[in-house]
Amino acid sequence: MNRKNQNKRREFLNNVCPTVAMAFLGVSLLESCSSGGDDADIGGGGGNNGGGNNNTGYTKNGNDVTINLNHSNFNKLHSDGWFNLYQEKILILKISSSSYRAFTGSCPHQGTHTAWSYNGSSSEFVCGQHGNSYKTDCATAGTGGVLKCYTSVLSGSSLKVTKS
Numbered sequence: 618m619n620r621k622n623q624n625k626r627r628e629f630l631n632n633v634c635p636t637v638a639m640a641f642l643g644v645s646l647l648e649s650c651s652s653g654g655d656d657a658d659i660g661g662g663g664g665n666n667g668g669g670n671n672n673t674g675y676t677k678n679g680n681d682v683t684i685n686l687n688h689s690n691f692n693k694l695h696s697d698g699w700f701n702l703y704q705e706k707i708l709i710l711k712i713s714s715s716s717y718r719a720f721t722g723s724c725p726h727q728g729t730h731t732a733w734s735y736n737g738s739s740s741e742f743v744c745g746q747h748g749n750s751y752k753t754d755c756a757t758a759g760t761g762g763v764l765k766c767y768t769s770v771l772s773g774s775s776l777k778v779t780k781s
């Protein structure tokens with residue numbers, strides 16, 4: 618590049634906004650903002666397509682998530698005995714038709730919330746991300762420690778889970 622062209626380029630870069638200049642130089646601002654978080658959707662048990670309204674079978678109000686147990690999105694809770702409401706990072710375990718237990722859906726190890734499975738014979742949730750297991754009695758440590766339980770209150774077909 619000769620001196621005249623270099624000066625034109627310098628003048629152009631001095632007169633455009635920084636975003637355009639960055640684009641001109643081939644630097645993506647979006648790339649520079651990437652955090653590389655843990656939200657990769659790697660699948661896992663029992664999720665639904667929810668978003669927190671009546672169409673999805675649950676509603677949110679602050680820390681409370683109220684689930685309509687009769688909604689078809691929660692059929693797997695009844696057939697499988699557990700459910701990963703991953704949109705709200707809540708795991709639900711069906712103890713009986715009148716008893717449910719709720720847990721954080723964020724793995725205590727590194728926060729993955731989409732790789733859960735349930736091992737009924739050992740009463741453990743297993744996080745497939747690194748294989749740690751968690752007992753479901755809200756007290757006993759598994760290989761990854763204790764999985765935090767949330768308060769849940771059953772009222773008819775409504776299960777209110779308070780995340781705290």
Ligand code: FES
Binds near residue numbers: 724
């Ligand atoms: S993030 Fe769950 S075992 Fe590592």
